[in-house]
Amino acid sequence: MDARIAVDIGGTQIRAACYPDETMKPLAQLRASTQQPGKTPLESMFDLIAAVWPEEARVAKIAVAAPGPIDSKLGMILAAPNIPGWHDLPLKAELEKRFQTPAAVGNDANLAALGEYQFGAGMGHHYLLYLTISTGIGSGIIMADRLIDGAHGLGAEMGHVTVLPDGPLCGCGKRGHLEAVASGPGIARWVEEQLAAGEPSSLAGSQRLSAKEVATAAAQGDPLSLRAMQRGGTFIGYALADFLHIFNPTIVIFGGGVSRSGELLFSPMRKALEERVISPRYLQDLSLTTAALGDDAGLMGALALARSET
Amino acid sequence: MDARIAVDIGGTQIRAACYPDETMKPLAQLRASTQQPGKTPLESMFDLIAAVWPEEARVAKIAVAAPGPIDSKLGMILAAPNIPGWHDLPLKAELEKRFQTPAAVGNDANLAALGEYQFGAGMGHHYLLYLTISTGIGSGIIMADRLIDGAHGLGAEMGHVTVLPDGPLCGCGKRGHLEAVASGPGIARWVEEQLAAGEPSSLAGSQRLSAKEVATAAAQGDPLSLRAMQRGGTFIGYALADFLHIFNPTIVIFGGGVSRSGELLFSPMRKALEERVISPRYLQDLSLTTAALGDDAGLMGALALARSET
Numbered sequence: 001m002d003a004r005i006a007v008d009i010g011g012t013q014i015r016a017a018c019y020p021d022e023t024m025k026p027l028a029q030l031r032a033s034t035q036q037p038g039k040t041p042l043e044s045m046f047d048l049i050a051a052v053w054p055e056e057a058r059v060a061k062i063a064v065a066a067p068g069p070i071d072s073k074l075g076m077i078l079a080a081p082n083i084p085g086w087h088d089l090p091l092k093a094e095l096e097k098r099f100q101t102p103a104a105v106g107n108d109a110n111l112a113a114l115g116e117y118q119f120g121a122g123m124g125h126h127y128l129l130y131l132t133i134s135t136g137i138g139s140g141i142i143m144a145d146r147l148i149d150g151a152h153g154l155g156a157e158m159g160h161v162t163v164l165p166d167g168p169l170c171g172c173g174k175r176g177h178l179e180a181v182a183s184g185p186g187i188a189r190w191v192e193e194q195l196a197a198g199e200p201s202s203l204a205g206s207q208r209l210s211a212k213e214v215a216t217a218a219a220q221g222d223p224l225s226l227r228a229m230q231r232g233g234t235f236i237g238y239a240l241a242d243f244l245h246i247f248n249p250t251i252v253i254f255g256g257g258v259s260r261s262g263e264l265l266f267s268p269m270r271k272a273l274e275e276r277v278i279s280p281r282y283l284q285d286l287s288l289t290t291a292a293l294g295d296d297a298g299l300m301g302a303l304a305l306a307r308s309e310t
Numbered sequence: 311m312d313a314r315i316a317v318d319i320g321g322t323q324i325r326a327a328c329y330p331d332e333t334m335k336p337l338a339q340l341r342a343s344t345q346q347p348g349k350t351p352l353e354s355m356f357d358l359i360a361a362v363w364p365e366e367a368r369v370a371k372i373a374v375a376a377p378g379p380i381d382s383k384l385g386m387i388l389a390a391p392n393i394p395g396w397h398d399l400p401l402k403a404e405l406e407k408r409f410q411t412p413a414a415v416g417n418d419a420n421l422a423a424l425g426e427y428q429f430g431a432g433m434g435h436h437y438l439l440y441l442t443i444s445t446g447i448g449s450g451i452i453m454a455d456r457l458i459d460g461a462h463g464l465g466a467e468m469g470h471v472t473v474l475p476d477g478p479l480c481g482c483g484k485r486g487h488l489e490a491v492a493s494g495p496g497i498a499r500w501v502e503e504q505l506a507a508g509e510p511s512s513l514a515g516s517q518r519l520s521a522k523e524v525a526t527a528a529a530q531g532d533p534l535s536l537r538a539m540q541r542g543g544t545f546i547g548y549a550l551a552d553f554l555h556i557f558n559p560t561i562v563i564f565g566g567g568v569s570r571s572g573e574l575l576f577s578p579m580r581k582a583l584e585e586r587v588i589s590p591r592y593l594q595d596l597s598l599t600t601a602a603l604g605d606d607a608g609l610m611g612a613l614a615l616a617r618s619e620t
Contacts, residue, residue: 146454148454151437154592161556165473245468245470281464
């Protein structure tokens with residue numbers, strides 16, 4: 001019997017699962033902290049993989065979803081700021097050396113797209129975009145049933161397109177990106193700026209706001225918070241019009257905490273999208289929907305990658 | 311012997327050529343006006359195809375490059391404003407009925423990208439973007455050796471991404487698109503606006519400026535024209551940074567009349583790109599170059615399509 005091992009690693013925890021081919025019921029599934037005393041994150045990951053390693057099956061491939069940027073062609077982690085020491089790390093080569101088994105590595109947002117495509121909200125679609133809106137904005141692209149991530153796997157960074165040329169500073173150091181304007185921290189920062197300028201709000205006096213607090217206040221009718229969600233949704237809608245013109249997908253799937261704000265965000269987004277799209281043809285077949293796999297998207301994407309030919 | 315027929319149709323002329331497989335020397339090559347007295351453009355195209363039809367070879371496929379939104383999957387011309395009557399025209403089906411031969415139809419910018427990829431400036435690259443900058447801005451995308459045009463072939467409209475949210479009106483009816491700001495007419499319109507506002511320039515008093523006149527005046531040192539070219543190039547550079555973040559290509563090929571302005575446009579473009587790109591990794595392997603096939607790009611792309619499996 002053949003099996004595959006899927007791993008999802010983030011700054012906080014590592015998950016690993018071993019799946020026999022052609023079933024979705026794991027033989028073993030475990031999680032551990034990424035940062036354990038006396039161990040490097042790589043050692044913790046190796047231990048977790050060894051712990052789910054099957055006795056009765058042959059492991060045909062190991063695939064890992066990791067935070068980006070990653071050269072997915074080389075299987076090299078270029079930088080993962082939340083994981084100590086993960087900088088220019090040849091993870092694919094390290095895995096293949098340690099386990100004598102073929103390995104593959106992908107960016108977590110790209111693999112979440114692949115997971116939703118194969119096992120989640122995108123099943124049955126061939127042209128899919130995935131946007132995860134939380135502390136950052138990540139994305140994944142499937143076109144004609146293939147993951148699109150560019151020559152070195154550095155593509156699909158749709159949070160880093162400019163929506164406001166002289167807009168706020170983004171986490172990446174550049175200005176006016178979608179992520180700077182419409183991620184959770186981007187939405188919260190705008191509210192803080194309006195509060196500092198003396199705008200009235202039920203949030204007045206709050207320190208270090210989160211997008212969740214803004215969404216809650218908006219749901220309770222706070223006008224400033226409503227405007228903030230509307231502004232975030234509107235810019236996502238503008239960017240989405242661009243993405244439809246570029247990709248002409250049949251489904252766009254939204255993941256991440258901020259997308260759980262629901263209609264507060266999606267209603268202005270749809271309005272902005274309809275206003276900006278160059279032809280109703282782009283909307284004819286289009287589903288806009290939320291992710292189905294939740295926190296499992298990365299792990300399911302790693303499984304899809306482990307089961308793929310490349 | 312097998313042969314393929316490639317056709318490129320625009321508002322002014324139709325070109326058709328018949329190529330035997332595995333050589334680039336056409337058996338026959340002809341051109342005709344698109345709008346001839348007493349004939350529809352479709353009849354003119356049929357006649358031209360019949361005229362290049364080989365006596366000794368079997369035609370394995372006919373492929374046509376045509377303007378405007380096309381459902382490339384169905385082979386349907388959705389709208390070609392410059393060709394009378396070409397609206398919701400099932401061109402693939404019409405060709406197959408008339409010639410009893412498999413046919414395929416593609417958007418001319420997408421096929422120009424395919425032509426440059428297969429026979430022109432993009433040879434040897436697997437991840438390629440093509441931008442044609444003239445009266446409009448069109449584009450084509452090749453990723454992992456495949457043309458990317460979305461579920462219905464309506465993708466790769468990279469002229470219609472928003473670069474200035476409240477910017478000038480685009481030909482498509484929306485505001486602030488790259489095409490509205492940096493196409494030939496977009497550059498000329500900005501100069502006209504500055505002249506109307508009383509800016510001094512060697513072009514003062516000119517009526518209905520073209521981008522070519524602006525480029526010529528810029529080359530002669532006219533400060534307003536230099537600023538206009540710089541502004542166009544800068545916005546192309548900003549958009550290009552977004553495109554690199556999305557696609558991570560190894561080459562970007564520029565076609566179209568405006569791109570012949572050379573360094574007047576490319577120097578500010580490169581500066582803007584370097585300023586806006588989120589990591590130098592996107593530039594490491596990247597070639598920025600001009601198209602090699604000139605006016606033949608569409609015909610060569612149609613040939614590439616005629617020789618492809620799909």
